[in-house]
Amino acid sequence: MKFSKTPGPRNLITDVTGLLVGNAQDTDLKSGVTVLICNQHTMTASCGVLGGAPGTRETDLLQPEKSVSRIDAIVLSGGSAYGLDACSGVTAGLHKMGRGYTIGSTSVPIVPGAILFDLLNGGHKNWNINPYSKLGRQALKTASTHFELGSMGAGAGALTATLKGGLGSASLVLDEAMTVGALAAVNSVGTVTTPGERHFWAAPFEIGDEFGGLGPDPRTELGYNFTTKKVHSENERCNTTIAVVATDASMSKAQAKHVATVAHAGIARAILPSHMPSDGDIVFCVSTHPSQASASNDSLHAIVHGTTLCLSRAIARAIYCAQPHPTDLLPTWNIQNPKKFKHP
Amino acid sequence: MKFSKTPGPRNLITDVTGLLVGNAQDTDLKSGVTVLICNQHTMTASCGVLGGAPGTRETDLLQPEKSVSRIDAIVLSGGSAYGLDACSGVTAGLHKMGRGYTIGSTSVPIVPGAILFDLLNGGHKNWNINPYSKLGRQALKTASTHFELGSMGAGAGALTATLKGGLGSASLVLDEAMTVGALAAVNSVGTVTTPGERHFWAAPFEIGDEFGGLGPDPRTELGYNFTTKKVHSENERCNTTIAVVATDASMSKAQAKHVATVAHAGIARAILPSHMPSDGDIVFCVSTHPSQASASNDSLHAIVHGTTLCLSRAIARAIYCAQPHPTDLLPTWNIQNPKKFKHP
Numbered sequence: 033m034k035f036s037k038t039p040g041p042r043n044l045i046t047d048v049t050g051l052l053v054g055n056a057q058d059t060d061l062k063s064g065v066t067v068l069i070c071n072q073h074t075m076t077a078s079c080g081v082l083g084g085a086p087g088t089r090e091t092d093l094l095q096p097e098k099s100v101s102r103i104d105a106i107v108l109s110g111g112s113a114y115g116l117d118a119c120s121g122v123t124a125g126l127h128k129m130g131r132g133y134t135i136g137s138t139s140v141p142i143v144p145g146a147i148l149f150d151l152l153n154g155g156h157k158n159w160n161i162n163p164y165s166k167l168g169r170q171a172l173k174t175a176s177t178h179f180e181l182g183s184m185g186a187g188a189g190a191l192t193a194t195l196k197g198g199l200g201s202a203s204l205v206l207d208e209a210m211t212v213g214a215l216a217a218v219n220s221v222g223t224v225t226t227p228g229e230r231h232f233w234a235a236p237f238e239i240g241d242e243f244g245g246l247g248p249d250p251r252t253e254l255g256y257n258f259t260t261k262k263v264h265s266e267n268e269r270c271n272t273t274i275a276v277v278a279t280d281a282s283m284s285k286a287q288a289k290h291v292a293t294v295a296h297a298g299i300a301r302a303i304l305p306s307h308m309p310s311d312g313d314i315v316f317c318v319s320t321h322p323s324q325a326s327a328s329n330d331s332l333h334a335i336v337h338g339t340t341l342c343l344s345r346a347i348a349r350a351i352y353c354a355q356p357h358p359t360d361l362l363p364t365w366n367i368q369n370p371k372k373f374k375h376p
Numbered sequence: 377m378k379f380s381k382t383p384g385p386r387n388l389i390t391d392v393t394g395l396l397v398g399n400a401q402d403t404d405l406k407s408g409v410t411v412l413i414c415n416q417h418t419m420t421a422s423c424g425v426l427g428g429a430p431g432t433r434e435t436d437l438l439q440p441e442k443s444v445s446r447i448d449a450i451v452l453s454g455g456s457a458y459g460l461d462a463c464s465g466v467t468a469g470l471h472k473m474g475r476g477y478t479i480g481s482t483s484v485p486i487v488p489g490a491i492l493f494d495l496l497n498g499g500h501k502n503w504n505i506n507p508y509s510k511l512g513r514q515a516l517k518t519a520s521t522h523f524e525l526g527s528m529g530a531g532a533g534a535l536t537a538t539l540k541g542g543l544g545s546a547s548l549v550l551d552e553a554m555t556v557g558a559l560a561a562v563n564s565v566g567t568v569t570t571p572g573e574r575h576f577w578a579a580p581f582e583i584g585d586e587f588g589g590l591g592p593d594p595r596t597e598l599g600y601n602f603t604t605k606k607v608h609s610e611n612e613r614c615n616t617t618i619a620v621v622a623t624d625a626s627m628s629k630a631q632a633k634h635v636a637t638v639a640h641a642g643i644a645r646a647i648l649p650s651h652m653p654s655d656g657d658i659v660f661c662v663s664t665h666p667s668q669a670s671a672s673n674d675s676l677h678a679i680v681h682g683t684t685l686c687l688s689r690a691i692a693r694a695i696y697c698a699q700p701h702p703t704d705l706l707p708t709w710n711i712q713n714p715k716k717f718k719h720p
Contacts, residue, residue, distance in 0.1 A: 037600035084634050221677075226580070233580075236570070236598040248592050254580040255685055256381035290428050294651035300641030305681035307638035309673065329653065333565075337649035341599050 035334065037239055040203035045213035045346075046177040047203035049280035050320040053215065054175035055185030055199070056167045062155025062357065063110035065118040065167040066185030066199060066217060068276055068318070069126075069175055074102035074133075075318040078285055079144065080293030083272060083313030089116045090144035094316075096286040100142060101324060104131050105172070106316050107145030108186035108217045108274045111164050115147040121168025146314045148219040148272040150189035154359040182353030186217035186274065192303075192351065193223045196364045200350025202242065202342045206334050209281070214298065214342035216275035218350040221308040225351075226254050230365060234302040234348040237341050243352035244366070255304050272312040273299055273347070277339035281331055282321035291336055292317035298343025315343070379678065381583055384547040389557035389690075390521040391547035393624035394664040397559065398519035399529030399543070400511045406499025406701065407454035409462040409511040410529030410543060410561060412620055412662070413470075413519055418446035418477075419662040422629055423488065424637030427616060427657030433460045434488035438660075440630040444486060445668060448475050449516070450660050451489030452530035452561045452618045455508050459491035465512025490658045492563040492616040494533035498703040526697030530561035530618065536647075536695065537567045540708045544694025546586065546686045550678050553625070558642065558686035560619035562694040565652040569695070570598050574709060578646040578692040581685050587696040588710070599648050616656040617643055617691070621683035625675055626665035635680055636661035642687025659687070 040047025050070040057064025078094045089107075093100040107122050109115035123141045126132055132139035151157060171185060179185075179201075187199030197220070203213035218224065225232055231249035232238070238245065277295045295315045300306045307313050317339070327335060354364045384391025394414040401408025422438045433451075437444040451466050453459035467485045470476060476483035495501060515529060523529075523545075531543030541564070547557035562568065569576055575593035576582070582589065621639045639659045644650045651657050661683070671679060698708045 035600045037597055082638055082640075084638075235596055236577075236593065238596045239600075245596070247596055248594060249580065250592060250594055252579055252582045252589070252591055253381055255681075256379045256583075290653060294426055294428075296426075296640070297644030297650050300644035300684075305677075305684065306641050308680060309634060309676050332653050333649075336652060337599075340644075340649065 036205055038205045039239055040205050040211050043203055043242060044201040045203060045215040045278055048211050048213045048278045048320055051278055052175040052177060053179045054171040055179055056170035057185055057188035058163060060156040061163060062153050062189035063150050064185045064188035065164060065171040066108040067105055067122050067168065067171040067175060068215060069105045070320045073320065073322050074104055075320055076283060076285055076288055076324050077103045077316060077318045078289035078292050079314055079316045080296060081314045082296045082307045083311035084309035086312035086314050087113055087147040088314060089119050094144055096289045101285060103142040103144060105143045106276055107143060107168060109145060109147045109164055110150040110186050110189050112147055112149045112151050114162050115164045116145060117162045117164040118168035119143045119145040121165035122172050125169045125172040146274040148186065148190060148217055148274055149270045150219060152270050153189045153191055154361050155189050181349055183355040187350055190217055190219035191362050192218060192220050195351055196354040196360055196362050198350040198354035200346040202345035202349055204338050204342050206338050210279060212279045212335055212338040212342055214275060214277045214339060214346040216273060216343060216346040216350055218273050218347050219271060220273050220303045221271045221311050222303045222305040224303055224347060232348040233304055234344040237344050242345060243348040271310050273303065274314055275343055276316045276318060277343055278318045279335050280320050281327055281335060282323045282325045283319045283327040284324055287327055287332055288317040288319060291339055294336055295339045295343050298340040302344040302347035380549055382549045383583055384549050384555050387547055387586060388545040389547060389559040389622050392555050392557045392622040392664055395622055396519040396521060397523045398515040399523055400514035401529060401532035402507060404500040405507060406497050406533035407494050408529045408532035409508060409515040410452040411449055411466050411512065411515040411519060412559060413449045414664045417664065417666050418448055419664055420627060420629055420632055420668050421447045421660060421662045422633035422636050423658055423660045424640060425658045426640045426651050427655035428653035430656035430658050431457055431491040432658060433463050438488055440633045445629060447488060448485040449487045450620055451487060451512060453489060453491045453508055454494040454530055454533050456491055456493045456495050458506050459508045460489060461506050461508040462512035463487045463489040465509035466516050469513045469516040490618040492530065492534060492561055492618055493614045494563060496614050497533045497535055498705050499533050525693055527699045531694055534561055534563035535706050536562060536564050539695055540698040540704060540706050542694040542698035544690040546689035546693055548682045548686050550682050554623060556623045556679055556682040556686055558619060558621045558683060558690040560617060560687060560690040560694055562617050562691050563615060564617050564647045565615045565655050566647040566649045568647055568691060576692040577648055578688040581688050586689060587692040615654050617647065618658055619687055620660045620662060621687055622662045623679050624664050625671055625679060626667045626669045627663045627671040628668055631671055631676055632661040632663060635683055638680055639683045639687050642684040646688040646691035
């Protein structure tokens, strides 16, 4: 298995041929929506759910034995179960654009999605009309190969155990014909940095200084006596990392299921602890290739490992890029004065 | 969530109340069997399969919706599909001991198991009678709270990408009432040490010098241009990490399923790449507690994280303890002269 360590030109999931990402967020609400579409084709897709407390929509049809073979978009949203309405907004927007699975004289966009819990992050929450459908439509309108990381989209109000969370992305060019990438909204029970330090768990996999370049923590015996999120003592269920991994190589839906499931290794290496009973950790996998021909064994090995590395890097970049907000409950990683930096 | 960083007195899975482990191996065959039983009770158990190429027996009954609530033993074996016969030997041995699920005047031991592929490791392989049933019976006879690590049992003929594999174990005392542990036979596609170095991927989690004390590799950009196992160029499918995680705390079968599934994070953090399409990576989770009462939310969080840490450490210890054999295709980690140490 040969590998480069070269990110694509944007170091974003949109380096994968055809992918566009749109974000919309409400800074008062401290929540938002991220949507991923392919500019030309529908996508082959599946998903793997390993967290104990998932919130999802249209994930049954992603199972390999189900008939639906291609999807139109994937939505990542804040807002807990309310955020699932973001899929409705994206579905309506795609319909207006003439996208969707054609059946007779009508068409139905297929829009799986997953949410994270950001309701208790200090944002304004007294809405009368569920805002997520509108945020979904807005996110779709901004879909582009360029998008910002950090406190954007589904990561706008995200928190980890010790630091502000966010939206992250990364890519890797495996060879001329194959790029992989990852997109993650990080709101985990666990930490993304080592205890009392700013070293990312994902540091061994960092390319250049894409998330600060501090390198790995040299200590051992890490991971014991650690901190998990307890923003509100009565409610620790404010969690979940939701992610997409992608490639422009051809793969079958069953292969996408394998990649989505095992790409959770990228979460495991970047967040400690990961996959807690109160995380709803889910990874979607998409292929933008127009055919659904199976990947070769060699390609599949490379895609599995490449997407997994991208996901770890995307998670670290989410936290690295987060921007402070006056009502934040936790500090951002990239504060002005590192000497002031204190977290448990 | 509070945590100690204290292993149990043996730093083995048998620090979990009631557990016994037995090994049997054939040094010519370069293969063997490991069996885990509880000295008094049956066990609550489930499993999670994340690898692409599993070899298993009696794993359907471990799914939470299936009726069988307790099991008698778990078998880890070399021998690829032939090794599944080890379960037959253990089943026969348990029957002789009067163990098993009683139905009228008979009883049936419930013995799930999983195998790894060690057929092309240089061992003698021209047997006429499948040897694994006998190895299973022998392993059961040796079951004890004390057992050796390294080239023992199911790890006897194991190989990783660059170093000899083996059988490993580790434990962690979470509090007076709760110990967790892990047992792993490591035969992975991927590496357990960083490229060209002896630093274990699992080093951040090492307690004391339980696997050499070298600490983490200080480099970044690791994981690219790496080596995967290619013992025989025509056949890379010589793989799989099979493991058990355990606790003496009470848990439901559904909770055991969650723990087994997400404890794969322990594989992800100790092996790179992990969960390849040609790995059959599987983790069993057992509770030795006589009741099947659900664990509290706090306990479950601690068990998930604790077992995951133990599994990473058990994987590193497997390779650290492996012993050389004249027909080995790969070096052991712990060679006499580190200057001679060379691997890709």
